[in-house]
Amino acid sequence: MWQRRAFLRAAGVGFVASLLPAQTEALERADMVVASAIRTGTGHYGAALVSERGEVVSKLVLPDRGHDIVFAPDGGRGVVFARQPGTFAVVFDPAGNAAPLTLTSAAGRHFYGHGVFSPDGRLLYATESDFEAAKGVIGVYDGTSNYRRIGEFPTYGTGPHELLLMGDGKTLVIANGGIETHPDYGRAELNLESMDPSIVFVDTESGSLIGQVRLDAGLRQLSIRHMAIDGRQRVWFGCQYKGDQTDQPQLIGYATLDGVIELVELPGDLLSDLRNYIGSVAVSTDGGMIGISSPVGNLAVTIDAASRKPAVIKSIRNGCGLAPQGTGFVASSGNGELLGLAGSKVADQTFDFGFDNHLAVLA
Amino acid sequence: MRLILALILLAMAAPVMAQEGKLLPPNAEAAKYPLVTRSSVLERAVDQVIRPAFQNFKDKADALTVAVDGLCAAPSTPNLDGAKLAFADVVDAYSRVEFFKIGPLGQDNRAERIFFWPDRKGIGLRQVQQLLAEHDAAATTPEGLASKSVAVQGLGALEYALYGTGSDALNDNDGSFRCQFGLAIAKNMAGIGADLVADWMAPDGIASHLMAPREDYADYRTEIEALEELVGIMSHGMEAIRDTRLLPFIGREGSAKPKLAPFWRSGLTMAAVQANIEGLQKLFDQSQIADAVGPTDMGLKASTEFEFSNAFRATDLVTSPIDEAATTPKQLSALNYLVIVTQSLQTLFGEQLSAALSLSVGFSALDGD
Structure with a gap:
């Protein structure tokens, strides 16, 4: 991992400093632009912005595998985070008017691949690991000062993964996956026998814990990883099970600021097909539909938030990325497919690179 | 050179x-x-590699139990050497299967119970030292051991018993408790080995599913x-x-x-x-x-x-x-x-x-x- 940091310094990160005219045009006429970390056919890593028509608006070269991308509310900046336990995050200008800026994680910290902007776009919050202490932290970066790291606060758990901002604009919700890793041991999971996953609500101003919810004690090997917030401010979450392969726990549920945490019961056949693994969770733009994906089960599923029943079940080979569009979703796959789901107008198309786990919408 | x-x-x-x-x-x-069909690959993987490798682990764990039992009954340098050789055989056998952590080895913390690794904080060492210092009688039966921390049940713990500080006592009667602890570990691993073999040999178990996947199987559909x-x-x-x-x-x-x-x-x-x-x-x-x-x-x-x-x-x-x-x-x-x-x-x-x-x-x- 530390070699990676040195490599970054030496090689820098390239380059969408300016878009070609055709790309600028594509960006301007696009109804929708989605972004994802990618892997190219030659095995290189990067990020790509593509329009709903299948045009590649721009690409960014990354030194190693990326994970999620997050955009500032005004769309003026995007950030792609290294996949855990990576040490870089690249801030870029989707319009291509500014050179990318590479952030390096603080000493003793690495990124987990997810972040979120404050409502005014000034602050960037990222899930990180204080790996010697095996504790999660939120790194706080100042967007008005070249994304200088200005502080951190705890996630009150181990192995934080996705984080989101609640509708009040000041409460962060963080999924503590519960899994301890250490860069000396790569991605090896070091505490499967003593995991303690949770969802926490944290005040962004003070960093204090507002609430922490856990599933039943019998489900401590159910790692809570990804989340999305519905129209009623329920935080839907998706899990990855680290216990016996023969077990079949429920994998999705929701939590609220009032301290509710509930698993949502999916039918046995569907649950079995999800292979104990949810890779992404999204909520449709209208807030009424939940999208979940399982790249292991090659499946994307939409669930009606009100009735909690599955609506659309779509087989997508190696599919993981989900981004909201209207009442439905755009889905992406590691095999380079982009397609619309449940009312999305996006037509099926295939690119010559593979999409990584997450798909983000450029506002 | x-x-x-x-x-x-x-x-x-x-x-x-x-x-x-x-x-x-x-x-x-x-x-x-294709020169070789996919289904023949799956069959050979299970029948010629995975199943025999788990059988080998079980056999070596059985032999280790016999060797440590002999050491406990008649503590001596030759018997200690024999136990160490049998230990090396088990390490070898387990190293050949430990990444076949699908199905049976992934259940009931079996992999961690056989070898708790990585152990970044040295939890196993601390727990084994404490248990040896306290002469914790529960650690001298496989049943008692199975209810303890996974870090004291397998190869790491037995290695410390055979090679760690104080292991000289195994050459004579001073090491009685230590030897019984080692025997419980050997029996524990042999028991897990027997379970692994039984699961891999089960007629409608993981092996048949992996060799001939079917749409209605929960584990391997294609x-x-x-x-x-x-x-x-x-x-x-x-x-x-x-x-x-x-x-x-x-x-x-x-x-x-x-x-x-x-x-x-x-x-x-x-x-x-x-x-x-x-x-x-x-x-x-x-x-x-x-x-x-x-x-x-x-x-x-x-x-x-x-x-x-x-x-x-x-x-x-x-x-x-x-x-x-x-x-x-x-x-x-x-x-x-x-x-x-x-x-x-x-x-x-x-x-x-x-x-x-x-x-x-x-x-x-x-x-x-």
Whole structure:
């Protein structure tokens, strides 16, 4: 991992400093632009912005595998985070008017691949690991000062993964996956026998814990990883099970600021097909539909938030990325497919690179 | 001389790795002309590799139980040596199956109970020392042991009993409690070994599902899924060897930490790593998985064999006890070279073999986050 940091310094990160005219045009006429970390056919890593028509608006070269991308509310900046336990995050200008800026994680910290902007776009919050202490932290970066790291606060758990901002604009919700890793041991999971996953609500101003919810004690090997917030401010979450392969726990549920945490019961056949693994969770733009994906089960599923029943079940080979569009979703796959789901107008198309786990919408 | 050889190996490997950085596209055409069918690959993997390897582990664990029982009944230096030899056999046997962590080995914390590793904070050592100091009687029966921390139930704990501070007592009657603790561990592992064999032999168990996948099975519905499991074992196994066996003790820039090496007390570190690699090589070879690819990818087999042979040349160069090897330039360079080879093999399996079989192992699906 530390070699990676040195490599970054030496090689820098390239380059969408300016878009070609055709790309600028594509960006301007696009109804929708989605972004994802990618892997190219030659095995290189990067990020790509593509329009709903299948045009590649721009690409960014990354030194190693990326994970999620997050955009500032005004769309003026995007950030792609290294996949855990990576040490870089690249801030870029989707319009291509500014050179990318590479952030390096603080000493003793690495990124987990997810972040979120404050409502005014000034602050960037990222899930990180204080790996010697095996504790999660939120790194706080100042967007008005070249994304200088200005502080951190705890996630009150181990192995934080996705984080989101609640509708009040000041409460962060963080999924503590519960899994301890250490860069000396790569991605090896070091505490499967003593995991303690949770969802926490944290005040962004003070960093204090507002609430922490856990599933039943019998489900401590159910790692809570990804989340999305519905129209009623329920935080839907998706899990990855680290216990016996023969077990079949429920994998999705929701939590609220009032301290509710509930698993949502999916039918046995569907649950079995999800292979104990949810890779992404999204909520449709209208807030009424939940999208979940399982790249292991090659499946994307939409669930009606009100009735909690599955609506659309779509087989997508190696599919993981989900981004909201209207009442439905755009889905992406590691095999380079982009397609619309449940009312999305996006037509099926295939690119010559593979999409990584997450798909983000450029506002 | 050894350094020169290591450098030559490195130089030889470089162009191959560069060439193989190219990701081959899934070859749908190729599937029409396979030399070896996918189902025959699955059958051979289970019948000729996985099942016999677990049987071997059980047999060696049984033999260890007999040897430690003999030591406890008649403490002596020869009997202690016999127990140590039997221990080495179990380490070897387990190292050949430990990355077959699908189904039975992934259940009931069996893998952790047999070998709790990595143990970054030294939990196992602390717990074993405490248990030995307190003469905790519950730790002298396999049943009592099974209810304790996974870190005191398996190979790490038994290694400390046989080789750690105070193990001299096993030469005579002073070591009675320690020996009974060791016997409980051996019996515990033999019990888990018997369960593993029974599960792999069960008529409607994982083996039959993996060999002949069916849409209505919960675990393996298609041959693609079953093959992904096999390729995943090889790819993730290489990753684990590198990240959890080699890199932690090699350290960065001359800061070797030999006591973070698995089995440093018994001097079995490299023997275990070699057996790890041999176990995966056997799965690769005997399943003939690389023959199930299309004509354009037939070269993958030779590339992979070449990297395996590089790996073994590197392990052969590490001849000293691990604390010495990790601080001796020539042997350290062989260890660092081995790190590169495991990376190369991981890429060969997770990306190239995976793509050649139209699987998706190395990216997204089985390597998610």
